[in-house]
Amino acid sequence: EAQVTQNPRYLITVTGKKLTVTCSQNMNHEYMSWYRQDPGLGLRQIYYSMNVEVTDKGDVPEGYKVSRKEKRNFPLILESPSPNQTSLYFCASSLSISSETGHEQFFGPGTRLTVL
Amino acid sequence: AQKVTQAQTEISVVEKEDVTLDCVYETRDTTYYLFWYKQPPSGELVFLIRRNSFDEQNEISGRYSWNFQKSTSSFNFTITASQVVDSAVYFCALKGDFGNEKLTFGTGTRLTIIP
Numbered sequence: 001e002a003q004v005t006q007n008p009r010y011l012i013t014v015t016g017k018k019l020t021v022t023c024s025q026n027m028n029h030e031y032m033s034w035y036r037q038d039p040g041l042g043l044r045q046i047y048y049s050m051n052v053e054v055t056d057k058g059d060v061p062e063g064y065k066v067s068r069k070e071k072r073n074f075p076l077i078l079e080s081p082s083p084n085q086t087s088l089y090f091c092a093s094s095l096s097i098s099s100e101t102g103h104e105q106f107f108g109p110g111t112r113l114t115v116l
Numbered sequence: 117a118q119k120v121t122q123a124q125t126e127i128s129v130v131e132k133e134d135v136t137l138d139c140v141y142e143t144r145d146t147t148y149y150l151f152w153y154k155q156p157p158s159g160e161l162v163f164l165i166r167r168n169s170f171d172e173q174n175e176i177s178g179r180y181s182w183n184f185q186k187s188t189s190s191f192n193f194t195i196t197a198s199q200v201v202d203s204a205v206y207f208c209a210l211k212g213d214f215g216n217e218k219l220t221f222g223t224g225t226r227l228t229i230i231p
Contacts, residue, residue, distance in 0.1 A: 031217065042122075042207060042223040050217060058218060090161060092219075104151070105219060107161040 002027045004108035006091050012114045013081055021076045021111050023091030031094045032074040033058070033105065034066065036087040043090065049074055081115040088112050118143040120210050122222035129198055130230050137193045137225045139208030145169075147213040150184065150191045155205040155224070164206075167191060195227075203229045 004025045013019055025032065033048035035058075045058030049068040063085055065077040074093075078085060089112075092105040119142040129135045141150065152164040165175060167184050175182045179196045195202050208222045 033217075033219065035221075040125075040223060042120075043209075043221040045218055045220075048217055056217075059220075088159070104163055104166050106163070107153075110159050110161075 002106075004091055004093055004106050006089075006108040006111050008111060009109060010112050012116065014116050015082055016080050019078050019081060019113075021078075021089060021091075021113070023074045023076065023108060024072050025074075025091075025093040025106070026072065027093065027095070027106070028071065029093035029095050029106075030071070031105075032068065033092045034064070034074070034076045035090045035092065036060065036085075037090060037110075038087050046076070046089075081113075083115050086113060086115045118145075118148075118210055118212060118216075118218070118220045120208050120220050120222035122206075122208055122225050124225045125223070126226045126228070128228040128230055131200060132197050134194060134196050135198055135227065137195075137206050137208075137227065139191045139193065139222060141189050141191065141208070141210045143210060143212060145212040145216060149211045151209040151211070151219075152182065152191075152193050153207045153209065153221075155207065157204070161207075164193075198227075198229045200229045200231050203227060 007022045030051050034046040035043040037043045044060045046064050047066040049055045055066050088110050090110050091108040094105045121140045148169045150167045154162045181194045183192045205224045205226045207224045209219050211219045
């Protein structure tokens with residue numbers, strides 16, 4: 001089944017404890033992205049990657065890191081989480097930025113993160 | 117910069133009524149793409165439709181229809197004969213042309229269908 005998976009789905013952690021949220025897609029998509037969803041703010045893009053080893057900042061990159069060493073994986077790293085990073089996080093992927101049909105983004109199920 | 121505005125924060129209608137969700141966008145790109153996503157109470161994001169800026173034809177899919185008006189920079193979504201299963205948060209989103217890969221979302225409209 002074609003899908004985007006995220007792990008963990010739920011995470012409670014404490015300030016300053018490094019964490020990684022994994023994202024994997026099995027559709028051979030070139031483009032991957034991370035978003036955070038906060039009440040009243042919709043979804044905001046954190047980072048995106050147009051292909052392996054190519055990443056760029058979105059609207060709210062502060063406090064986050066990403067890497068794209070393989071096409072299928074795009075982990076989100078919080079080196080020193082803070083309470084203002086408590087949010088619902090979504091990973092997304094799409095086929096190709098140059099393809100007519102590639103502009104639809106498929107979303108993972110979401111990761112609810114709480115930083116105490 | 118690009119922007120999507122969904123001015124309706126919450127809407128409640130009685131089942132079987134029609135309802136329209138508004139979406140107004142801003143972009144400097146001449147080619148762009150508009151999307152609607154549904155987020156049911158379970159939390160996942162479900163793709164509903166993509167519209168290219170060079171295709172102004174309205175689209176109908178069952179009880180759903182979309183009205184794209186380039187002149188007013190709007191991409192409104194209408195649900196006809198609403199059902200309780202339509203209760204969800206609906207997001208409108210905008211992506212720019214090749215090279216502008218940011219997908220900008222509106223703040224969403226929470227739709228509640230009252231049985």
